[in-house]
Amino acid sequence: MTAALAALGLAAAALAADKPQVMVLATGGTIAGAGAQAANSATYQAAKVPVDKLLAGVPELGNVAQVRGEQVFQIASESFTNEHLLTLAKRVAALSKQADVDGIVITHGTDTLEETAYFLHLTVRTSKPIVVVGSMRPGTALSADGTLNLLNAVTVAGDASARGKGVLVVMNDEIHTGRDVAKTVNIKTEAFKSPWGPLGMVVEGKSFWFRAPAKRHTVNSEFDIDKITALPSVEIAYGSGNASDVAPRALAAAGAKALVYAGTGNGSVSKQVVPALRELRAQGVQIVRSSRVNGGGFVLRNAEQPDDQYDWVVAHDLNPQKARILTSVALAAGADSKALQRIFLDY
Secondary structure, X not given: OHHHHHHHHHHHHHHHHOOOEEEEEEEEOHHHOEOOOOOOOOOOEOOOOOHHHHHHOOHHHHHOOEEEEEEEEEEOHHHOOHHHHHHHHHHHHHHHOOOOOOEEEEEOOOOOHHHHHHHHHHHOOOOOOEEEEOOOOOOOOOXXXXXXXHHHHHHHHOOHHHOOOOEEEEEOOEEEEOOOOEEOOOOOOOOEEOOOOOOEEEEOOEEEEOOXXXXXXXXXXXXXXXXXXXXXXXXEEEOOOXXXXXXXXXXXXXXXXXXEEEEEOOOEOOOXXXXXXXXXXXXXXXXXXXXXXOOOOOOOOOOOOOHHHHOOEEOOOOOHHHHHHHHXXXXXXXXXXXXHHHHHHHO
16 A cells, blocks of 8 residues: 555656646735625725735646745735836746746736736846736636636746747736737726737637747847846826826926827827927937827827937837836936837837
């Protein structure tokens, strides 16, 4: 009997050794949230469930990987700061260098998930899969989506076919690149979309791929989180009808090194705001034209505004919040306006 038990133990150990080793870094958010009643899908407290209970609630994780968890933060993602980004990215980079880590999953609130994913996509230089995941409903809600999202994320993080594709976001059975994906709606579980489509899907524990990221990222990035100690202040000013120059001037006065102008349409800037942005650029503040259009705003250089004449930068297809991340990373590396424009086209 003892020999049989020993044999079973060796077989179990061999089976476990064949599974990928995935580290789950928890930061809070709705996926760790709890509501008062099962019917509460939109009214709840985020960042309540610790990582050990989060993992224990999905026993199926053990079927796809050897999973370990670590609580990095326990906050709602709207409270993420540059300091949180730096701390998280440095931890991810350190783990990616460990031989006993094959992939990394970050659980995250959905409000700023796309920003964190893009920051990691730009700065963590590894080919190992990094997957950011969240949920639109707390685990206490009827039809909660977090458990399957987490299982799918761990599946992708442990999949060798996900290597070299940069930072991924897995939500609602879809695999997106951290560069493109954005939260496009609240309440609904299909909240995350990419203007150019998902990279693939996860179906019953298997990853299916349809395209690969075309822009520079991770191992091919010129940026390195191990060399970044601080991020310059970059702020977003929102364009609208009857827009004024109050917000851009106030943000610059508060210390912003660059302003992303979330313009209408093709990053349009109203005539009431143009003089202020030109003055701020003359004072050394970088000006980046982005578009507030959901689902794929696309800003062409020297269209709508004479960017060459004003020494402004266009954000290409990046939304304002992604443009803020890239501008901050680029300025931390010492980019001037010409380098910044090249970076927007490369990344």
